[in-house]
Amino acid sequence: MASDDRRHRAAVLGSPIAHSLSPVLHRAAYAELGLTDWTYDRFEVDEAGLPAFLEGLDASWAGLSLTMPLKRAVIPLLDAVSETASSVEAVNTVVFTEDGRRTGDNTDIPGMIAALRERGVEKVESAAVLGAGATASSALAALSEICAGPVTAYVRSAERGREMRGWGERLGVDVRTRDWSRAAEALCAPLVVATTPAGATDALTGDVPERPGTLFDVLYEPWPTGLAASWAARNGPVVGGLDLLVHQAVLQVERMTGRAPAPLAAMRQAGEAALAPR
Template sequence: MSDTVSHSQPDIRHRVAVLGSPIEHSLSPVLHQAGYHALGLEDWEYNRIECTAEQLATIVDSADASYVGFSVTMPGKFAALELADEATARAQEIGSANTLVRTSQGWRADNTDCDGIAGVLAELLGEHHDNLGHCLVIGGGGTARPALWTLAEGGAEKITVVNRSDRRAELEPLATSRGAEFALIGYDADLRTLAGEVDVVVSTVPSSSIAGLEADLAHAPVVDVIYDPWPTPLVAQAAANGYRTVGGHIMLAYQSYGQFEQFTGHQAPWQAMRQALEHYVHKPLS
């Protein structure tokens, strides 16, 4: 895909793109294009644009009028919120955005990663997803923030974050503002014992960041936001231990539905989008 904003073509009236780096692996085009096809939106196009956080403002500001919105992945989620002319309450509380929608006033930021986390928790835990006690979140970056917000919003009693640096000041309010107890620990803690005591493990970091720790962490149901490559070592270990797992491609699907509706003004064809994604993820290797 092109790494620059393309010019409008007569047959394409509406464009959306996902911004991030690296971006080649993104499955967002699979979801959104499937939605356009299902609804007969033939004049819509969704593509990928390689974009660092530093490049985001320039790329968005230079987008021609055919671009109605952008999905934003790492490392641009903080920059997306800073660029926006307005933002939803949840994006402001979380402090990052994965969605930019063009409005008559400029760009509106939202964070539909919350919908993604809520969706995978419901699939993973069923009727118990809104009755959580202790939750373990791995990482403290752009995806950890909506995970914390969603877990706390869903009534989690305690959230423990495992992170290499002390980011308590920015992460703790996301939990405690909704009544959850918060703890921050390092990777040198007794992770095996902790993982055996929690209701769910939510990993928001690349697999390389926890390489060698999978055997300690895989003692509870697991949400892993990574989907390339799939399955991740953490997911494979948890499944081998008999725990249910849900991957990042499912989170991606749930967060895309709200984006689709904000971009197009149409209700997202959830089933068609999910089926397209599942087919792509599980297709045989050539």
């Protein structure tokens, strides 16, 4: 899709939204690309308010970024959804076509893959996932591309375990589940993906092995997490939440503006600068 002078507005929607770094990243991209007439804002929108918000948009809108709790709620409101987004029932990117159609995509999954590849992780024989929420299903989708063997998910309830095994069947991943009480075992995997909230993995910091594999911790604030700091102290490669945020935003910018490649380095630098005072 080529850039169109009539379509030059974008924004991130969610609730809560005040903490979002998306405006910082997208605006940095626009500045680097010379898109001086493009704007990117944030709007507090919940599930109940989403239909009216979408109906109120005019032809100047190019796209939207979506965060919780809208990634699934938006699907019935779209004209088309990509195979990637359908695979995890989560849309984080909406692009408006010239004829007004709303198309949904998921850049979290390819963003995860790109962030790992940037650190030299192309293929692994097995992996572990800590947690079982919405981000964990996206992690499984990414692992379906790079993990040759089983993925062990460490979860807090039998219901979560069933959900993760269900996602595995849907995505073609051999998912095995273990109770969270055994989460220290996960740290010996060649690739560990932590998808849990802040503080949830703090008790594992003393269990990092002498020669760890790669840790992908999806948090970016606070950073580093206790687990990431302990991992780095053992000289283990660490991929952080900002890496994921920047890589998925790069893909959003490219889809919304039609300009590629988006300026990864400038976007990461802007994100780091924004996080530094926090």
